Amino acid sequence: MKMVIVDDEMLVRAGIKSAIKWEKEGYTIVGEAEDGFSALKVIEETKPDIVLLDVNMPGMNGIDLIKLLREKEISCSIIILSCHEEFEFVKDALKNGARDYLLKHKADPDHILQIVNDAKNSLLNDRRKKGNIEKLQKNAEIGKYYLKNKFLIQLLKGEKLEAWEIEKKVKELNIKISEKNLSCIVFQVDNLDNVKKRYDTDDNDLLQFSIINITTELLSQSKECEFLLYDDNMYIIITSNSNEVSRKNIHDKNIMIINRIYDALQHYLNIYTSFGIGECKAADYSNIALAFSKAKSSLGLKFINFHQHIFSQLDLCNQNDLVNTHEILKKFEIDIQQNIKEKEFVTVVTKIDELVKWIKSIRYNDYYKIILIFEKIIECIAKECNINFTEYTSLTGKCNNIDELRNIVVDAINKINMPEENEVVSNYVVREAITFIKQNYNKDIGLELIAEHIGYSESYLSRVFNKEMNMSILNYLNTVRINKAKELLMDYKLKNYEIADKVGFNTAIHFNIVFKKITGKTPTEYRNNFGNGKVCEGD
Structure with a gap:
């Protein structure tokens, strides 16, 4: 505990300092002063826990100093030093926040120590109470944060909630978005596995924590916005625009938000990110799920166009063309498998390149369908050539883009084309x-x-x-x-x-x-x- 002694009489200060072995009792005298003005300076510099303060001093007296400390919100436990005839001052001091008092002419070492120890114990108890209150407040904030995230995730997943229930939770959880002109922005870290290698195993959460902090700070001034972590590598921003009618202005605003986040994460964390945008006109919280679905579908385009970092629903393949699209995909699949059976591997590679080019041209974003087609091609190669291609099929799900997927198939074909050096050729x-x-x-x-x-x-x-x-x-x-x-x-x-x-x-x-x-x-x-x-x- 740090302590300061303030008294205009040098002998009183010296007597208090020498009467007790303060260090042994757990106290450090960090300063002393002979008047209120110098005392204020010492207290501001040393930030003591306890101040022994003479009530009657020239210039600024003890009561004025107590009032000034309270105005400045400087927290310390004050014990008044006074003479018998100054008791009215003492009462005034106690009224203004002093903890206790000592009569100079009656103070012996044991009594001084008892008063100081009482002040210390009271101070520690107050701090414990304050800490518990702050802990409870923090826990309440954390609880509210998780309840808010849980509610937002329910909306994102399209879970059925009654209108009155949504309205109640919006008010209770202080949800900042309205129902008008809802948008959902989904983003993820590119090549996350490689990025994680920069961090120690124990610091894997540091990247996520940093992304959340930076993004939260950037969005702090947005009046109609909520931000949450959806899973390990999916961050979601939900926005609304109560006072905007132009779809173009809303889209431009979303692009501005994205570019600020993209630039900040690249600058401070040296990571690259990709964003998908989903936007809805209808004024209803239930449309958050629709906006989320559009945003995820938009982000799926990253697999076929990995040079971009912003994708919107405007970039998606026309849903009316999907039936025809699936027929064309099936024809590619059949033709390639036929070429494999005929051992025309040069033609296989050419057809695969045509397939990749066509998928990119129509902006087809069904990731799982694309993966399935290429896995079937690899399985067909393995079957027709009687070779185990498990190592290749296990890699397909780890591809970051369609070009990597194409290269895995080509590598598999090259393995057929090039026998090992020690392989015996019978003919x-x-x-x-x-x-x-x-x-x-x-x-x-x-x-x-x-x-x-x-x-x-x-x-x-x-x-x-x-x-x-x-x-x-x-x-x-x-x-x-x-x-x-x-x-x-x-x-x-x-x-x-x-x-x-x-x-x-x-x-x-x-x-x-x-x-x-x-x-x-x-x-x-x-x-x-x-x-x-x-x-x-x-x-």
Whole structure:
């Protein structure tokens, strides 16, 4: 406990200081003063718990100082020091908030210590009570916060609530949104698993906590707005616009909110986020569920267009076209599976690229349907080629976008196309062709030259190679060349056109086309993703 002694008589101050071993009793005398003005300065600087205060001093007396401390809301326990004839001052001091008093001429060490200890115990008790009250208030606030979130989640899920029940909870929980022009903004952190790797295991909640704090602060001035965490990586903002009639103005306002949050999270947390917007005209709290559904559907477009960060219901595929859309998807699926059965894997990759391009063009956002189609393609490859592709099907659900999904299928096809180094090829003609390709891939060779070298006709070589390797001989040649190119791309000193020449391509353009078809990435993209991060000039 910190203590200050204020008295205009130096001997009184010295006597109180020396009468008791204060440190042993748990007190520290942090200052002393001889008048009210200097006492105020000492008290403001040291913030004592207890002040022994002379009631009658020149300049500012003790009563005036007590009043001034109360005005300044400086909290400390005051014990008045007085003489017998100053008792009227004492009563006035007690009336203004002093804790107790000591008569100077009767004060012995034990009595002084008893009065000070009583003040300390009373002070501690007051602080405990205050702490309990604050704890109760905090718990009440937390309870109200969770009740509010629970109610908002009920509205978001479209749970059936009576109108009177909604009205009652809106008032009780101080819900700030009205029923007019409701909007729902849903956002999530991009590549959350990679972002979490920046944090220790014990600090995984820190990211979520920081996002909530920053977003709450940015929305604090919005009069018609509620914000909540819906699940591990889904944050929801619900807004209303009681005084706005223009749909464009409402949409522009939502975009402004999004951009402020996007910029702040990118600036302070170095994370990127994606946002989906759902808007409703109808004036009814039940439409929150509809706005939420639209916002989630809008955000689903991130899977097919990962370069954007804002998506709205205006970007969605026309619901009237869905029947036709499902028919086209089914046809793609059937055609690709037929190509797989015929071992036409180059055509399979081409068809998959066409499928991806078409899905993007119509803004189709059924994530689970897209995943299912690609998993069926992988399963068909596994069945027709008698290979276990469990490792690939387990990756499909972890894809962040449709391009990653496409690359998983292409990698699976490449695994078929390229046998392991130690894999035995039974057909002698095919073994000879493979040996020649591996020794001469960097030269201008093709089916005609390979057939001539091993002494068989082009048609015969093509037929037996397809049967043995489940792929055409030219596709195998290109795969060997691209695998070698991948190694050379790790050397950032080499330019793309130099690598193209080293692996047997006549032009860098042809090299880029084949590389993208086999790997799903351009040579430069592959180098940036898997190399040392340095991009060679002149690519």
